[in-house]
Amino acid sequence: MMEHxxxxxRFTLYSAFHTTGNRWxxxxxxxxxxxxxxxxVxxxxxxxxALRERAETLLRTWGLDVCTGPTPETMCADANNLCPACQVFGNPRFPSPxxxxxxxxxxxxxxQIRSGVSISRQRRAALPRRLFFVETTSPGPLEAISTSEGYFPDRASALQACALVTLAARWISAVGGGRTRGLGWIEKVEVQATLNDEPVPQEELEALWHKWAGGHHVAED
Ligand SMILES: [Zn+2]
Structure with a gap:
Protein backbone atom coordinates (compact mmCIF):
# COMPACT_ATOMS: atom_id res chain seq x y z
CA MET A 1 0.00 0.00 0.00
CA MET A 2 1.24 3.49 -0.79
CA GLU A 3 1.50 5.98 2.06
CA HIS A 4 -0.47 9.16 1.44
CA ARG A 10 -0.79 28.27 6.73
CA PHE A 11 1.59 31.19 6.13
CA THR A 12 1.25 34.40 8.15
CA LEU A 13 3.13 37.32 6.59
CA TYR A 14 3.78 40.53 8.45
CA SER A 15 4.72 42.57 5.41
CA ALA A 16 3.36 43.05 1.93
CA PHE A 17 4.14 40.34 -0.62
CA HIS A 18 5.23 40.28 -4.24
CA THR A 19 6.00 37.58 -6.77
CA THR A 20 5.84 38.55 -10.39
CA GLY A 21 3.07 36.75 -12.23
CA ASN A 22 2.52 36.66 -15.96
CA ARG A 23 -0.53 38.88 -15.80
CA TRP A 24 -0.48 42.34 -17.27
CA VAL A 41 -1.17 33.60 -4.83
CA ALA A 50 11.85 28.88 -0.55
CA LEU A 51 11.21 25.76 1.56
CA ARG A 52 13.93 23.82 -0.23
CA GLU A 53 16.45 26.64 0.23
CA ARG A 54 15.74 26.70 3.96
CA ALA A 55 15.89 22.88 4.25
CA GLU A 56 19.24 22.80 2.42
CA THR A 57 20.70 25.46 4.69
CA LEU A 58 19.65 23.61 7.84
CA LEU A 59 20.91 20.22 6.64
CA ARG A 60 24.28 21.70 5.61
CA THR A 61 24.60 23.46 8.94
CA TRP A 62 24.33 20.02 10.56
CA GLY A 63 27.04 18.62 8.30
CA LEU A 64 24.85 16.57 5.94
CA ASP A 65 25.73 16.33 2.26
CA VAL A 66 23.25 18.22 0.13
CA CYS A 67 23.77 18.85 -3.57
CA THR A 68 23.81 22.36 -4.99
CA GLY A 69 21.28 23.57 -7.54
CA PRO A 70 19.87 24.92 -9.61
CA THR A 71 21.74 23.50 -12.61
CA PRO A 72 21.00 19.78 -13.21
CA GLU A 73 24.75 19.04 -13.62
CA THR A 74 25.46 19.88 -9.99
CA MET A 75 22.44 18.08 -8.53
CA CYS A 76 22.05 14.41 -7.54
CA ALA A 77 22.11 12.11 -10.59
CA ASP A 78 21.78 8.65 -9.01
CA ALA A 79 18.17 7.69 -8.26
CA ASN A 80 19.34 5.30 -5.55
CA ASN A 81 21.54 7.85 -3.84
CA LEU A 82 19.64 11.11 -3.66
CA CYS A 83 20.48 13.65 -0.96
CA PRO A 84 17.66 14.34 1.54
CA ALA A 85 16.69 17.58 -0.22
CA CYS A 86 16.33 15.84 -3.60
CA GLN A 87 14.44 12.92 -2.03
CA VAL A 88 11.81 15.31 -0.74
CA PHE A 89 11.84 18.24 -3.20
CA GLY A 90 13.00 16.43 -6.34
CA ASN A 91 15.37 17.85 -8.94
CA PRO A 92 15.31 18.37 -12.71
CA ARG A 93 15.91 14.64 -13.28
CA PHE A 94 13.72 13.21 -10.52
CA PRO A 95 10.32 14.69 -9.79
CA SER A 96 9.37 15.32 -6.18
CA PRO A 97 6.91 12.82 -4.69
CA GLN A 112 -1.46 48.23 -4.23
CA ILE A 113 1.17 49.75 -6.50
CA ARG A 114 4.59 50.67 -5.13
CA SER A 115 7.33 52.46 -6.88
CA GLY A 116 11.00 51.68 -6.72
CA VAL A 117 14.22 52.51 -8.49
CA SER A 118 16.11 49.82 -10.34
CA ILE A 119 19.80 50.20 -10.92
CA SER A 120 20.97 48.92 -14.26
CA ARG A 121 23.63 46.23 -14.13
CA GLN A 122 25.02 47.44 -17.43
CA ARG A 123 27.69 50.02 -16.75
CA ARG A 124 27.23 51.91 -19.95
CA ALA A 125 23.46 52.01 -19.86
CA ALA A 126 22.13 55.37 -20.93
CA LEU A 127 19.73 55.38 -18.00
CA PRO A 128 21.42 53.56 -15.13
CA ARG A 129 18.54 54.23 -12.76
CA ARG A 130 14.97 53.69 -13.74
CA LEU A 131 11.75 54.20 -11.84
CA PHE A 132 9.52 51.14 -11.89
CA PHE A 133 6.18 50.11 -10.43
CA VAL A 134 5.40 46.90 -8.63
CA GLU A 135 2.04 45.51 -7.63
CA THR A 136 2.12 44.06 -4.11
CA THR A 137 -0.46 42.94 -1.61
CA SER A 138 -1.40 45.44 1.08
CA PRO A 139 0.87 45.34 4.16
CA GLY A 140 0.46 42.42 6.56
CA PRO A 141 -0.65 40.66 8.53
CA LEU A 142 -1.74 38.44 5.67
CA GLU A 143 -2.56 34.78 5.48
CA ALA A 144 -1.93 32.38 2.61
CA ILE A 145 -2.84 28.70 2.66
CA SER A 146 -1.17 26.03 0.60
CA THR A 147 -1.48 22.26 0.51
CA SER A 148 0.93 19.67 -0.73
CA GLU A 149 0.46 15.97 -0.97
CA GLY A 150 2.04 12.87 -2.37
CA TYR A 151 2.26 9.11 -2.29
CA PHE A 152 5.30 7.35 -0.85
CA PRO A 153 6.38 3.69 -1.06
CA ASP A 154 6.84 3.35 2.71
CA ARG A 155 6.11 5.13 5.98
CA ALA A 156 9.77 6.09 6.54
CA SER A 157 10.07 8.09 3.31
CA ALA A 158 6.70 9.78 3.90
CA LEU A 159 7.77 10.77 7.43
CA GLN A 160 11.09 12.06 6.13
CA ALA A 161 9.27 14.34 3.67
CA CYS A 162 6.89 15.50 6.39
CA ALA A 163 9.75 16.20 8.81
CA LEU A 164 11.85 18.12 6.27
CA VAL A 165 9.01 20.32 4.98
CA THR A 166 7.80 21.02 8.55
CA LEU A 167 11.32 21.87 9.69
CA ALA A 168 11.89 24.21 6.73
CA ALA A 169 8.49 25.84 7.34
CA ARG A 170 9.43 26.55 10.97
CA TRP A 171 12.65 28.29 9.97
CA ILE A 172 11.60 30.08 6.82
CA SER A 173 11.74 33.85 7.17
CA ALA A 174 10.78 35.26 3.78
CA VAL A 175 9.20 34.30 0.47
CA GLY A 176 8.87 35.96 -2.91
CA GLY A 177 10.65 38.94 -4.42
CA GLY A 178 11.71 42.26 -2.95
CA ARG A 179 13.06 41.00 0.37
CA THR A 180 15.61 43.80 0.44
CA ARG A 181 12.72 46.24 0.10
CA GLY A 182 10.97 44.63 3.05
CA LEU A 183 8.49 42.49 1.13
CA GLY A 184 7.45 38.90 1.84
CA TRP A 185 8.53 38.57 5.47
CA ILE A 186 6.97 35.63 7.24
CA GLU A 187 5.87 35.69 10.86
CA LYS A 188 5.05 32.01 11.14
CA VAL A 189 3.96 28.94 9.23
CA GLU A 190 1.64 26.39 10.79
CA VAL A 191 1.77 22.89 9.34
CA GLN A 192 -1.01 20.33 9.68
CA ALA A 193 0.21 16.93 8.53
CA THR A 194 -1.72 13.72 8.02
CA LEU A 195 -0.46 10.36 6.89
CA ASN A 196 -3.24 8.16 5.49
CA ASP A 197 -5.70 10.61 7.06
CA GLU A 198 -4.23 10.19 10.57
CA PRO A 199 -2.36 13.08 12.26
CA VAL A 200 1.42 12.59 12.14
CA PRO A 201 2.78 12.15 15.71
CA GLN A 202 5.06 15.04 16.65
CA GLU A 203 7.50 12.60 18.36
CA GLU A 204 8.21 10.87 15.05
CA LEU A 205 9.13 14.19 13.44
CA GLU A 206 11.28 15.19 16.41
CA ALA A 207 13.14 11.89 16.22
CA LEU A 208 14.11 12.66 12.62
CA TRP A 209 15.15 16.23 13.45
CA HIS A 210 17.41 14.91 16.19
CA LYS A 211 19.06 12.49 13.77
CA TRP A 212 19.68 15.22 11.22
CA ALA A 213 20.91 17.62 13.87
CA GLY A 214 23.42 14.93 14.86
CA GLY A 215 24.66 14.78 11.27
CA HIS A 216 23.11 11.43 10.33
CA HIS A 217 21.38 10.71 7.08
CA VAL A 218 18.29 8.72 7.92
CA ALA A 219 19.28 6.13 5.35
CA GLU A 220 22.50 5.41 7.26
CA ASP A 221 20.73 4.08 10.33
ZN1 LIG B 1 20.48 16.33 -4.17
Whole structure:
Protein backbone atom coordinates (compact mmCIF):
# COMPACT_ATOMS: atom_id res chain seq x y z
CA MET A 1 0.00 0.00 0.00
CA MET A 2 1.24 3.49 -0.79
CA GLU A 3 1.50 5.98 2.06
CA HIS A 4 -0.47 9.16 1.44
CA UNK A 5 1.00 12.30 2.99
CA UNK A 6 -1.06 15.49 3.08
CA UNK A 7 0.33 18.80 4.37
CA UNK A 8 -1.61 21.99 4.93
CA UNK A 9 0.62 25.04 5.35
CA ARG A 10 -0.79 28.27 6.73
CA PHE A 11 1.59 31.19 6.13
CA THR A 12 1.25 34.40 8.15
CA LEU A 13 3.13 37.32 6.59
CA TYR A 14 3.78 40.53 8.45
CA SER A 15 4.72 42.57 5.41
CA ALA A 16 3.36 43.05 1.93
CA PHE A 17 4.14 40.34 -0.62
CA HIS A 18 5.23 40.28 -4.24
CA THR A 19 6.00 37.58 -6.77
CA THR A 20 5.84 38.55 -10.39
CA GLY A 21 3.07 36.75 -12.23
CA ASN A 22 2.52 36.66 -15.96
CA ARG A 23 -0.53 38.88 -15.80
CA TRP A 24 -0.48 42.34 -17.27
CA UNK A 25 -1.71 45.17 -15.11
CA UNK A 26 -2.01 48.73 -16.23
CA UNK A 27 0.47 51.05 -14.46
CA UNK A 28 2.56 48.20 -13.02
CA UNK A 29 5.79 46.90 -14.52
CA UNK A 30 5.47 43.77 -12.40
CA UNK A 31 2.03 42.41 -11.53
CA UNK A 32 1.26 39.96 -8.72
CA UNK A 33 0.74 36.29 -9.50
CA UNK A 34 -2.94 35.32 -9.48
CA UNK A 35 -4.91 32.08 -9.61
CA UNK A 36 -7.16 31.46 -12.65
CA UNK A 37 -10.20 32.23 -10.47
CA UNK A 38 -8.82 35.55 -9.25
CA UNK A 39 -7.10 35.07 -5.86
CA UNK A 40 -3.62 36.46 -5.34
CA VAL A 41 -1.17 33.60 -4.83
CA UNK A 42 2.31 32.65 -3.78
CA UNK A 43 3.09 30.40 -6.77
CA UNK A 44 3.79 26.76 -5.88
CA UNK A 45 7.27 26.95 -7.45
CA UNK A 46 8.11 29.99 -5.31
CA UNK A 47 6.90 28.26 -2.13
CA UNK A 48 8.69 25.04 -2.90
CA UNK A 49 11.90 26.88 -3.79
CA ALA A 50 11.85 28.88 -0.55
CA LEU A 51 11.21 25.76 1.56
CA ARG A 52 13.93 23.82 -0.23
CA GLU A 53 16.45 26.64 0.23
CA ARG A 54 15.74 26.70 3.96
CA ALA A 55 15.89 22.88 4.25
CA GLU A 56 19.24 22.80 2.42
CA THR A 57 20.70 25.46 4.69
CA LEU A 58 19.65 23.61 7.84
CA LEU A 59 20.91 20.22 6.64
CA ARG A 60 24.28 21.70 5.61
CA THR A 61 24.60 23.46 8.94
CA TRP A 62 24.33 20.02 10.56
CA GLY A 63 27.04 18.62 8.30
CA LEU A 64 24.85 16.57 5.94
CA ASP A 65 25.73 16.33 2.26
CA VAL A 66 23.25 18.22 0.13
CA CYS A 67 23.77 18.85 -3.57
CA THR A 68 23.81 22.36 -4.99
CA GLY A 69 21.28 23.57 -7.54
CA PRO A 70 19.87 24.92 -9.61
CA THR A 71 21.74 23.50 -12.61
CA PRO A 72 21.00 19.78 -13.21
CA GLU A 73 24.75 19.04 -13.62
CA THR A 74 25.46 19.88 -9.99
CA MET A 75 22.44 18.08 -8.53
CA CYS A 76 22.05 14.41 -7.54
CA ALA A 77 22.11 12.11 -10.59
CA ASP A 78 21.78 8.65 -9.01
CA ALA A 79 18.17 7.69 -8.26
CA ASN A 80 19.34 5.30 -5.55
CA ASN A 81 21.54 7.85 -3.84
CA LEU A 82 19.64 11.11 -3.66
CA CYS A 83 20.48 13.65 -0.96
CA PRO A 84 17.66 14.34 1.54
CA ALA A 85 16.69 17.58 -0.22
CA CYS A 86 16.33 15.84 -3.60
CA GLN A 87 14.44 12.92 -2.03
CA VAL A 88 11.81 15.31 -0.74
CA PHE A 89 11.84 18.24 -3.20
CA GLY A 90 13.00 16.43 -6.34
CA ASN A 91 15.37 17.85 -8.94
CA PRO A 92 15.31 18.37 -12.71
CA ARG A 93 15.91 14.64 -13.28
CA PHE A 94 13.72 13.21 -10.52
CA PRO A 95 10.32 14.69 -9.79
CA SER A 96 9.37 15.32 -6.18
CA PRO A 97 6.91 12.82 -4.69
CA UNK A 98 5.19 15.86 -3.15
CA UNK A 99 3.02 18.10 -5.30
CA UNK A 100 2.86 21.64 -4.00
CA UNK A 101 -0.16 23.84 -4.67
CA UNK A 102 -0.10 27.63 -4.90
CA UNK A 103 -0.43 29.43 -1.56
CA UNK A 104 -3.68 31.36 -1.77
CA UNK A 105 -4.33 34.66 -0.09
CA UNK A 106 -7.93 35.22 1.01
CA UNK A 107 -10.39 36.74 -1.48
CA UNK A 108 -10.42 39.98 0.57
CA UNK A 109 -6.71 40.63 0.00
CA UNK A 110 -6.11 44.07 -1.48
CA UNK A 111 -3.30 44.97 -3.86
CA GLN A 112 -1.46 48.23 -4.23
CA ILE A 113 1.17 49.75 -6.50
CA ARG A 114 4.59 50.67 -5.13
CA SER A 115 7.33 52.46 -6.88
CA GLY A 116 11.00 51.68 -6.72
CA VAL A 117 14.22 52.51 -8.49
CA SER A 118 16.11 49.82 -10.34
CA ILE A 119 19.80 50.20 -10.92
CA SER A 120 20.97 48.92 -14.26
CA ARG A 121 23.63 46.23 -14.13
CA GLN A 122 25.02 47.44 -17.43
CA ARG A 123 27.69 50.02 -16.75
CA ARG A 124 27.23 51.91 -19.95
CA ALA A 125 23.46 52.01 -19.86
CA ALA A 126 22.13 55.37 -20.93
CA LEU A 127 19.73 55.38 -18.00
CA PRO A 128 21.42 53.56 -15.13
CA ARG A 129 18.54 54.23 -12.76
CA ARG A 130 14.97 53.69 -13.74
CA LEU A 131 11.75 54.20 -11.84
CA PHE A 132 9.52 51.14 -11.89
CA PHE A 133 6.18 50.11 -10.43
CA VAL A 134 5.40 46.90 -8.63
CA GLU A 135 2.04 45.51 -7.63
CA THR A 136 2.12 44.06 -4.11
CA THR A 137 -0.46 42.94 -1.61
CA SER A 138 -1.40 45.44 1.08
CA PRO A 139 0.87 45.34 4.16
CA GLY A 140 0.46 42.42 6.56
CA PRO A 141 -0.65 40.66 8.53
CA LEU A 142 -1.74 38.44 5.67
CA GLU A 143 -2.56 34.78 5.48
CA ALA A 144 -1.93 32.38 2.61
CA ILE A 145 -2.84 28.70 2.66
CA SER A 146 -1.17 26.03 0.60
CA THR A 147 -1.48 22.26 0.51
CA SER A 148 0.93 19.67 -0.73
CA GLU A 149 0.46 15.97 -0.97
CA GLY A 150 2.04 12.87 -2.37
CA TYR A 151 2.26 9.11 -2.29
CA PHE A 152 5.30 7.35 -0.85
CA PRO A 153 6.38 3.69 -1.06
CA ASP A 154 6.84 3.35 2.71
CA ARG A 155 6.11 5.13 5.98
CA ALA A 156 9.77 6.09 6.54
CA SER A 157 10.07 8.09 3.31
CA ALA A 158 6.70 9.78 3.90
CA LEU A 159 7.77 10.77 7.43
CA GLN A 160 11.09 12.06 6.13
CA ALA A 161 9.27 14.34 3.67
CA CYS A 162 6.89 15.50 6.39
CA ALA A 163 9.75 16.20 8.81
CA LEU A 164 11.85 18.12 6.27
CA VAL A 165 9.01 20.32 4.98
CA THR A 166 7.80 21.02 8.55
CA LEU A 167 11.32 21.87 9.69
CA ALA A 168 11.89 24.21 6.73
CA ALA A 169 8.49 25.84 7.34
CA ARG A 170 9.43 26.55 10.97
CA TRP A 171 12.65 28.29 9.97
CA ILE A 172 11.60 30.08 6.82
CA SER A 173 11.74 33.85 7.17
CA ALA A 174 10.78 35.26 3.78
CA VAL A 175 9.20 34.30 0.47
CA GLY A 176 8.87 35.96 -2.91
CA GLY A 177 10.65 38.94 -4.42
CA GLY A 178 11.71 42.26 -2.95
CA ARG A 179 13.06 41.00 0.37
CA THR A 180 15.61 43.80 0.44
CA ARG A 181 12.72 46.24 0.10
CA GLY A 182 10.97 44.63 3.05
CA LEU A 183 8.49 42.49 1.13
CA GLY A 184 7.45 38.90 1.84
CA TRP A 185 8.53 38.57 5.47
CA ILE A 186 6.97 35.63 7.24
CA GLU A 187 5.87 35.69 10.86
CA LYS A 188 5.05 32.01 11.14
CA VAL A 189 3.96 28.94 9.23
CA GLU A 190 1.64 26.39 10.79
CA VAL A 191 1.77 22.89 9.34
CA GLN A 192 -1.01 20.33 9.68
CA ALA A 193 0.21 16.93 8.53
CA THR A 194 -1.72 13.72 8.02
CA LEU A 195 -0.46 10.36 6.89
CA ASN A 196 -3.24 8.16 5.49
CA ASP A 197 -5.70 10.61 7.06
CA GLU A 198 -4.23 10.19 10.57
CA PRO A 199 -2.36 13.08 12.26
CA VAL A 200 1.42 12.59 12.14
CA PRO A 201 2.78 12.15 15.71
CA GLN A 202 5.06 15.04 16.65
CA GLU A 203 7.50 12.60 18.36
CA GLU A 204 8.21 10.87 15.05
CA LEU A 205 9.13 14.19 13.44
CA GLU A 206 11.28 15.19 16.41
CA ALA A 207 13.14 11.89 16.22
CA LEU A 208 14.11 12.66 12.62
CA TRP A 209 15.15 16.23 13.45
CA HIS A 210 17.41 14.91 16.19
CA LYS A 211 19.06 12.49 13.77
CA TRP A 212 19.68 15.22 11.22
CA ALA A 213 20.91 17.62 13.87
CA GLY A 214 23.42 14.93 14.86
CA GLY A 215 24.66 14.78 11.27
CA HIS A 216 23.11 11.43 10.33
CA HIS A 217 21.38 10.71 7.08
CA VAL A 218 18.29 8.72 7.92
CA ALA A 219 19.28 6.13 5.35
CA GLU A 220 22.50 5.41 7.26
CA ASP A 221 20.73 4.08 10.33
ZN1 LIG B 1 20.48 16.33 -4.17
Missing amino acids: LHLKL RWAADKALAMSPDGDY IPATTLKG LRFQDGRFGPDTVA
